[in-house]
Amino acid sequence: MPRLVASDVARTLRERIMSGDWADRRVPPERALAAELGVARNTVRRAMRLLSADGAITRHVGRGTFVVTAPPAGPDVDGTDDLAGTIARMEGASPADIMEIRLLLEPAAAAFAATDASIGDLAAVEAAHREAVAADDMPGFETWDAEFHHRIFACARNELLREFHALVRVLRNRAPWFDMKKRSFSETRRLAYCQEHGAILAALLDRDPEGARGAMHAHLKTVETNILRR
CATH class of the missing domain: 1.20.120.530 (GntR ligand-binding domain-like)
Structure with a gap:
């Protein structure tokens, strides 16, 4: 099986978010995701950074990682972000x-x-x-x-x-x-x-x-x- 890199992991996690896997909005811990996907924990961490930069997740120290929108919205046809996602990111x-x-x-x-x-x-x-x-x-x-x-x-x-x-x-x-x-x-x-x-x-x-x-x-x-x- 080809070795997964951070972008691959991010793509896999984004698909799971879009499918509604985490309906309660809480994303499993990095350690659990690394074991499930068979990758190193730092690979999951880099993938999480990619998702956070895209506005798909938000991370709160001491509380965990949460889905911002399900499914997360990408750019609209005019290039603007989904309003709900933008507001959620402003929490930080x-x-x-x-x-x-x-x-x-x-x-x-x-x-x-x-x-x-x-x-x-x-x-x-x-x-x-x-x-x-x-x-x-x-x-x-x-x-x-x-x-x-x-x-x-x-x-x-x-x-x-x-x-x-x-x-x-x-x-x-x-x-x-x-x-x-x-x-x-x-x-x-x-x-x-x-x-x-x-x-x-x-x-x-x-x-x-x-x-x-x-x-x-x-x-x-x-x-x-x-x-x-x-």
């Missing part, structure tokens, strides 16, 4: 990646909100700010901090932008981001965040898009420094 985004996306999206959302928000929208942002100021512990502040930002996106009246933020918000609630924020939390920083939120809110109430954009960018750079220690 690092806090630094998330922060960079926030710096791209949130200043723009604040600028849109300054011109497009209704009086009721701005009242909702102001209410979230008051709750964040009144919070006396990290979980309470984190809840209203996230809500403050969420309501600004709602003000922007751009559905796609709002959905992008909803996805980022899900990623921010995952353990790596929350744990880093918890470690960096202090009352001094909470008060600084509230002061910066106040500057954002003031620009929104003044209907000043560039002021809102700048205040949001400044706030996120503070968050970046505190959480990522940059």
